[in-house]
Amino acid sequence: MINADRLWNRLMELGEIGKQPSGGVTRLSFTKEERAAKEKVASYMKEAGLTVYEDAVGNLIGRKEGKEKDAPVVLVGSHIDSVYNGGMFDGPLGVLSAVEVLQTMNERGVETKHPIEVVAFTDEEGARFSFGMIGSRGMAGTLSEEELVHQDKNGVSIAEAMKEAGLNPSEIGKAARRKGSVKAYVELHIEQGRVLEEANLPVGIVTGIAGLVWVKFTVEGKAEHAGATPMPIRRDPLVAAAQIIQMIEQEAKKTGTTVGTVGQMKVFPGGINIIPAKVEFSLDLRDIDATVRDHVLQSIIEQAQKIGKERNVLVNVELLQEMPPVLCSELVQNAAKEACGQLGLDIFSLPSGASHDGVQLARLCPIGMIFVRSKDGVSHNPEEWSSKEDCAAGANVLYHTVLRLAMG
Ligand code: HGY
Numbered sequence: 435m436i437n438a439d440r441l442w443n444r445l446m447e448l449g450e451i452g453k454q455p456s457g458g459v460t461r462l463s464f465t466k467e468e469r470a471a472k473e474k475v476a477s478y479m480k481e482a483g484l485t486v487y488e489d490a491v492g493n494l495i496g497r498k499e500g501k502e503k504d505a506p507v508v509l510v511g512s513h514i515d516s517v518y519n520g521g522m523f524d525g526p527l528g529v530l531s532a533v534e535v536l537q538t539m540n541e542r543g544v545e546t547k548h549p550i551e552v553v554a555f556t557d558e559e560g561a562r563f564s565f566g567m568i569g570s571r572g573m574a575g576t577l578s579e580e581e582l583v584h585q586d587k588n589g590v591s592i593a594e595a596m597k598e599a600g601l602n603p604s605e606i607g608k609a610a611r612r613k614g615s616v617k618a619y620v621e622l623h624i625e626q627g628r629v630l631e632e633a634n635l636p637v638g639i640v641t642g643i644a645g646l647v648w649v650k651f652t653v654e655g656k657a658e659h660a661g662a663t664p665m666p667i668r669r670d671p672l673v674a675a676a677q678i679i680q681m682i683e684q685e686a687k688k689t690g691t692t693v694g695t696v697g698q699m700k701v702f703p704g705g706i707n708i709i710p711a712k713v714e715f716s717l718d719l720r721d722i723d724a725t726v727r728d729h730v731l732q733s734i735i736e737q738a739q740k741i742g743k744e745r746n747v748l749v750n751v752e753l754l755q756e757m758p759p760v761l762c763s764e765l766v767q768n769a770a771k772e773a774c775g776q777l778g779l780d781i782f783s784l785p786s787g788a789s790h791d792g793v794q795l796a797r798l799c800p801i802g803m804i805f806v807r808s809k810d811g812v813s814h815n816p817e818e819w820s821s822k823e824d825c826a827a828g829a830n831v832l833y834h835t836v837l838r839l840a841m842g
């Protein structure tokens with residue numbers, strides 16, 4: 435069994451880095467908080483007896499050699515960057531459990547055929563640049579230098595932030611792993627939903643990961659005097675946006691499987707007595723079936739254009755990000771099922787509504803995920819919580835899953 439106290443203490447210690455007065459955690463990619471978190475995790479990796487290094491996109495990696503040095507590596511990871519004012523388990527549970535698994539193996543003198551690497555992926559969340567999964571894209575070879583133009587709220591681009599962090603944007607290709615060099619990727623993560631809690635189970639095995647599309651809407655009308663402009667002649671982009679957002683909710687509800695979220699909005703110029711000139715807002719649309727998702731998106735865009743015409747405002751749509759839904763491999767799912775069986779845990783399968791780095795790694799190797807129960811299903815929120823017992827149960831399932839994959 436893994437050392438549950440050591441795992442829990444590290445989770446609590448890492449959770450203090452980037453802590454906000456609200457109790458939430460803000461650790462955005464390429465910031466000093468994330469740097470501090472990487473140094474802390476690197477120290478845990480060294481305590482675990484791993485060889486520690488960073489790759490060309492800033493992924494932090496701890497490596498345990500295998501008996502066959504050049505055998506394909508088994509990757510185990512997650513992320514340590516967070517959303518704004520997020521929780522302390524989303525990401526760190528997977529990274530610290532992976533470190534704990536390898537430290538336990540080393541303490542027991544367990545030798546595996548395949549080398550094993552723990553990875554803390556750079557910028558999984560995409561909170562700072564509204565892009566995301568920079569690290570796992572870099573490793574999967576699906577990141578291009580042109581994409582590094584996405585900017586944060588202060589106009590700093592990913593490329594500039596990478597340079598400030600000592601990375602060379604023109605060398606991101608060096609992070610790409612050759613196909614065949616990775617045997618499998620496994621990620622332990624909090625569920626961030628209520629399914630395990632309703633099933634009254636600590637752990638679940640993921641069948642597939644929903645695909646997301648991130649879109650930016652820009653609605654342009656005409657800034658005019660709030661007092662002197664009669665209602666019928668206004669070209670108010672914010673009222674149009676409100677109507678589009680209501681429509682988005684209706685469209686997403688129609689399929690029963692799609693989810694749509696408007697999480698960001700900016701109103702220009704933003705004066706209390708000015709009819710806005712322009713409004714920008716985001717759309718995060720997801721479904722486990724990309725065809726369903728894309729059909730809903732098409733319908734939303736068509737109806738948004740129609741609302742724009744009716745209201746004599748200009749509606750523009752920009753695609754920011756698209757991640758296809760992926761199925762978890764039988765190889766990893768079966769290893770996790772055997773691990774649950776060995777530990778006397780129920781074998782329970784469920785899909786992931788949240789997206790994860792495995793979506794990128796699926797282009798490189800078989801992937802799989804293990805979920806740990808989330809209290810009240812809350813995540814991306816300071817109230818995010820999983821119990822010490824459930825975290826330990828998840829890490830033990832990860833231990834036996836990784837052992838199976840790395841031994842054979
Ligand atoms: O957005 C997501 O689903 C993940 O938390 N990055």
Ligand code: MN
Nearest residue numbers: 524525558623
């Ligand atoms: Mn996450």
Ligand code: MN
Nearest residue numbers: 517524559814
């Ligand atoms: Mn997240």
Ligand code: MN
Nearest residue numbers: 558789790791
């Ligand atoms: Mn993830």
